[in-house]
Structures are given as structure tokens and as C-alpha cells.
Amino acid sequence: AQKVTQAQTEISVVEKEDVTLDCVYETRDTTYYLFWYKQPPSGELVFLIRRNSFDEQNEISGRYSWNFQKSTSSFNFTITASQVVDSAVYFCALKKIGGGSEKLVFGKGTKLTVNP
Amino acid sequence: DVKVTQSSRYLVKRTGEKVFLECVQDMDHENMFWYRQDPGLGLRLIYFSYDVKMKEKGDIPEGYSVSREKKERFSLILESASTNQTSMYLCASSRQIKPNQPQHFGDGTRLSIL
Numbered sequence: 001a002q003k004v005t006q007a008q009t010e011i012s013v014v015e016k017e018d019v020t021l022d023c024v025y026e027t028r029d030t031t032y033y034l035f036w037y038k039q040p041p042s043g044e045l046v047f048l049i050r051r052n053s054f055d056e057q058n059e060i061s062g063r064y065s066w067n068f069q070k071s072t073s074s075f076n077f078t079i080t081a082s083q084v085v086d087s088a089v090y091f092c093a094l095k096k097i098g099g100g101s102e103k104l105v106f107g108k109g110t111k112l113t114v115n116p
Numbered sequence: 117d118v119k120v121t122q123s124s125r126y127l128v129k130r131t132g133e134k135v136f137l138e139c140v141q142d143m144d145h146e147n148m149f150w151y152r153q154d155p156g157l158g159l160r161l162i163y164f165s166y167d168v169k170m171k172e173k174g175d176i177p178e179g180y181s182v183s184r185e186k187k188e189r190f191s192l193i194l195e196s197a198s199t200n201q202t203s204m205y206l207c208a209s210s211r212q213i214k215p216n217q218p219q220h221f222g223d224g225t226r227l228s229i230l
Binding site for chain 1: 158
């Protein structure tokens with residue numbers, strides 16, 4: 001069975017601090033995709049990034065960076081120099097490749113509050 | 117940009133009522149999904165559909181049904197609403213041909229059953 005664990009339920013930081021959101025996953029599949037979504041207070045989930053299991057390169061996009069480590073089954077998300085607008089609930093998700101499965105398995109989310 | 121539109125942001129209904137939540141997407145996506153989101157439980161899949169008139173149960177289908185008569189529209193039906201179905205409901209869609217494509221979500225419907 002597939003499972004995604006986001007152990008941090010809530011994190012609170014002060015603006016300009018760096019913050020890392022943890023994501024650990026379990027799967028027996030050798031090929032899969034990992035995703036991060038952001039859910040601001042308005043409610044809509046916004047897609048941030050996907051990573052396939054063959055590609056362990058870390059990725060940076062502006063203040064956001066992602067560290068994928070297959071050896072530890074982790075896909076952590078770091079926000080550098082956090083801003084108030086980063087306040088949201090962040091979800092990590094796992095998707096099997098092939099086998100006709102289109103389902104995403106979500107973690108329970110981490111609520112990030114960035115205080116001014 | 118993909119647009120997934122849910123018919124209501126907020127909805128209040130009474131116990132026992134039949135409730136319809138509507139979702140429309142404008143990108144010709146094959147797959148559509150209904151989730152509910154509850155504090156501490158994250159997102160849980162209720163039903164999904166990979167084609168018109170096709171549906172598959174997700175993790176928590178009890179008390180719900182769905183309808184997909186047209187490709188762009190996916191309806192979630194609460195046959196006889198109960199208070200434990202008070203929740204945030206999220207609709208999503210995705211391309212089937214490219215499995216690496218993300219799901220695109222609507223703004224959500226916050227449903228209260230009194």
C-alpha cells in the first residue's frame with residue numbers, strides 16, 4: 001500500500017526565516033511520481049512541483065527548493081527567506097506510474113504560518 | 117490555464133436532503149475526482165472517473181454517488197445528507213494520456229449539514 005507521511009502538523013516561523021517541510025513516503029512500486037501542492041486560505045490547491053522516481057536531481061525555483069532522496073524515501077520542501085504570502089497548508093502526494101492508476105495519495109498536510 | 121469550477125463555495129443543507137455538488141472543467145480532461153478534506157485527515161478520495169459514464173470508488177465512497185454524463189462535468193451526490201458529511205469538498209481533473217500531469221483543483225465547496 002502507498003502512504004505519505006507529513007509529520008509536521010503545523011509550523012510557525014517569522015518572516016525571512018528558512019523553513020523545511022518534511023515528506024516521507026512508502027511504496028512498493030519502483031516507478032512513481034511525487035507532487036507538492038499549496039493550499040492558501042482561499043481553498044484552491046495549487047500545484048507546485050512534480051518529480052518522477054527516476055530523477056533524483058534537486059530542484060530550485062526562486063525561493064523554493066526540493067530535495068528528493070530515494071534512499072530515505074523523502075521529498076522535502078524548503079522555502080528560503082519565507083514571506084507572509086507563503087502562509088498556507090502544504091500537501092505532499094504520491095502517484096503510481098502505469099497500471100491504469102490515476103489516484104493520488106496525499107499526506108495530511110503541514111500548515112505553515114509566516115508571521116511578519 | 118486549466119479552470120476547474122465548483123458551483124458553490126458555501127452550501128448549507130439539512131439532514132436527509134439530497135445534495136448535488138457540481139464540478140466543471142474546461143480543458144477536456146479525461147479524469148475527474150472528488151475529494152473531501154477534513155482537519156487532521158487531509159484529502160481523502162471519494163470517487164473518480166476516467167471517462168464519460170465511468171466511475172470508480174475511492175477510499176470513502178459510502179453515502180455518496182457520482183454522475184458523469186458529459187466529459188466536462190462531474191457531479192457528487194449525497195443521497196441522504198448526514199451531519200458527518202459536513203466537510204470541504206474538492207473537485208479535480210487531469211489528463212489521462214500523460215500520467216505525469218498534475219491534478220488541477222477547484223476552489224472547493226464548504227458544505228454544512230444541519
